Amino acid sequence: MSGRSRGYPEEASEAHRFREEPVSFVRRSGRMSDAQERAFRELAPFYLIDVPRAEAFTSVHPDARLEKTAVYGRDAPLTVEIGSGQGHAIVAAASSQPEHDFLAVEVFRAGLARTMLDADRAGARNLRLVEANAPEVLSTLLPAASASEVWIFFPDPWHKKRHTKRRLVRPGFPATAARALADDGLLRLATDWEDYALQMREVLDAAPEFARAFDGAWAERFDGRVMTAFERKGIAKGREIRDLVYRRVPRV
Template sequence: MTEHQDDQTPDRPRRTIKSFVMRAGRMTEGQQRGLDQGWPRFGLELTDGLRDFDRVFGRQAPRTFEIGFGMGHSTLEMAAAAPEQDFIGVEVHRPGVGALLNGAMTQELTNLRVYSCDALEVLRQCVADASLDRVLLFFPDPWHKSRHHKRRIVQPAFAELVRQKLKVGGVLHMATDWQAYAEHMLEIMNAAPGYRNLGDASGYVPRPEERPITKFERRGERLGHGVWDLKFERQS
């Protein structure tokens, strides 16, 4: 997940601001098994460029693209609950990728494919325009310090890129447990051309049944933390 912002200072090279930080993590045996055995079956490469996902999945079906699936628990739950739909998950952290792949093998899923790289590069390079039914962004890093707000993935350029890749009538669904970030998302998306907010008068939607509740979210609920869901439909 990234946003791009060029540094125009003449004596500095062009740079890219990332919305994520690469973290080293130990692999469990199951996660390593997922990478070793699951990647050849479910893994996709950025270097393969533009893909025909009907050919990749061997069928035409509603298609969901998830940005940053973490350890993959929600992705697996959604894919298992909707075998008639196809899911493309993207995550940079290898233990999470391994966990998702191991889960996909264990559950014998066939409707899931995985990239392990920058999700926005996948959207730019591998996904055809107007080809996605849903884009999911659940609990991205809120970068809550003011000096880090430029790292937040939800920016005008992100909204436009996602709009291009969604079908007309397709939906961007976002969720966060940081109210300030929810307000930022709402401000950015309400100003983005070509979208319709599917929320109520507050701008948000009630938690949709299709979004699994994570252990982290349940813990937050017990502590009185809120979660904000936003849905925006591509209109043009």
């Protein structure tokens, strides 16, 4: 599932006041179901990382750092999903790979609640969630070179021309993602919008921190991405799903 959201204009105002760069989301704050409310009360103490904030609610204080061993109780490879949505992909991965740790980054509260509920049912104790703006998680909260993989599946395409500046993957983003990735770590992306796929490929091809980890025009579909209703809907509408995967060039 994606990090796409359609929310309320006050979030755009918040972003304008407190951030120099436009955020790639509009935070949804609709009413949660009773089960989702219970998830926050009962499951958030275990799954949801309490992040020190700067000014905005979804910001990360520049001095905040994630202590992996303290959070997960061990030192294991870490996969980070940006815009985890309902959590289908990352819960499936976490429950099937108990030897790895996983971090879901999302600002949609109902999606975070659903992710916690599904993770609890699946017994995925190696998953944690962060309610925060993704670039701030990658640029400050995560220790440098701490992630073995970063996933960005179906981010909001901001398909109107006047909104494309809000896209997550744009010039400047590769350096942010590269900071969090370990040497030879993988950046995996997927989208059902052709022009965004082309933009992603152009931006990452030009980034000195990354090298293609695929042959041909596009990468093969990532087996670790579960097929969701969202992806099936895009296919049913005739939109081709395009995958990309890039390897973090070793630091000098």
